[in-house]
Amino acid sequence: MRIGAHVDPAEPLAEAAARGADLIQFFLTDPQAWTDPKDRADAEAIRTAEIDVYVHAPYRINVASSNNRIRIPSRKLLFSHAAGAAQVGAKGLIVHGGHVEKADGLDAGFDNWRKTFAYAAEQGGFATPVLIENTAGGDNACARRFDNLARLWDAIGDYEVGFCLDTCHAHAGGEDLLDIVDRVKAITGRIDLIHANNSRDGFDSGRDRHDNMTSGEIDPELIVAVIRAAGAPALVETPGGAEGQGADINYLRERLA
Numbered sequence: 525m526r527i528g529a530h531v532d533p534a535e536p537l538a539e540a541a542a543r544g545a546d547l548i549q550f551f552l553t554d555p556q557a558w559t560d561p562k563d564r565a566d567a568e569a570i571r572t573a574e575i576d577v578y579v580h581a582p583y584r585i586n587v588a589s590s591n592n593r594i595r596i597p598s599r600k601l602l603f604s605h606a607a608g609a610a611q612v613g614a615k616g617l618i619v620h621g622g623h624v625e626k627a628d629g630l631d632a633g634f635d636n637w638r639k640t641f642a643y644a645a646e647q648g649g650f651a652t653p654v655l656i657e658n659t660a661g662g663d664n665a666c667a668r669r670f671d672n673l674a675r676l677w678d679a680i681g682d683y684e685v686g687f688c689l690d691t692c693h694a695h696a697g698g699e700d701l702l703d704i705v706d707r708v709k710a711i712t713g714r715i716d717l718i719h720a721n722n723s724r725d726g727f728d729s730g731r732d733r734h735d736n737m738t739s740g741e742i743d744p745e746l747i748v749a750v751i752r753a754a755g756a757p758a759l760v761e762t763p764g765g766a767e768g769q770g771a772d773i774n775y776l777r778e779r780l781a
């Protein structure tokens with residue numbers, strides 16, 4: 525089982541070494557900004573490194589939105605980050621499922637997702653495989669509750685699209701972690717990556733606050749069981765820097781061995 529961490533983008537290979545990570549994820553830009561990635565001087569070093577690399581897209585991206593002034597720049601940003609992620613040899617570009625402004629807008633939101641992948645397919649596909657991640661909060665989210673996730677996949681499942689399962693988001697979003705892997709795979713057919721996070725908040729709280737393995741509201745053995753059942757690489761997006769994340773990685777490795 526390959527286990528890693530979300531790290532600071534300044535020196536991601538050094539951060540990986542400091543944690544003993546098999547894989548890393550990082551942002552190419554400020555995650556709160558509408559900024560295209562710049563060329564990185566260390567792109568070749570990252571691309572040729574032993575560790576596997578994933579890139580997390582900016583939080584701003586919401587291709588489901590009915591608002592043109594959000595949806596269109598979101599789509600552009602997703603494309604530019606897929607290109608930037610390819611430069612560092614990323615195996616996946618993780619993007620949140622997004623949301624719509626009103627509950628009755630969900631069908632249009634799923635169709636906006638479909639149009640994004642249809643447009644990408646016309647251009648020869650995304651430069652990096654896109655992995656849609658489940659989210660924790662909001663009433664009109666495309667990928668919080670799995671009834672909506674199923675409707676999303678009805679719209680986009682014919683395209684090449686992957687899935688990233690976040691354990692904190694599932695718990696806080698109101699989806700039980702027991703047998704979650706089977707329930708996800710019944711919808712998406714695949715889990716490409718696990719975001720292995722504990723949660724500072726309770727079940728169905730709708731709050732997105734990650735915690736270290738042994739200090740959150742989720743029984744950490746349940747997180748281990750999810751990774752084992754999925755058989756997918758996992759990375760922690762937890763607090764505490766190299767020390768806190770390194771302890772989380774060790775906790776998971778010991779139990780998955």
Ligand SMILES: [Zn+2]
Nearest residue numbers: 657690719761
């Ligand atoms: Zn996550």
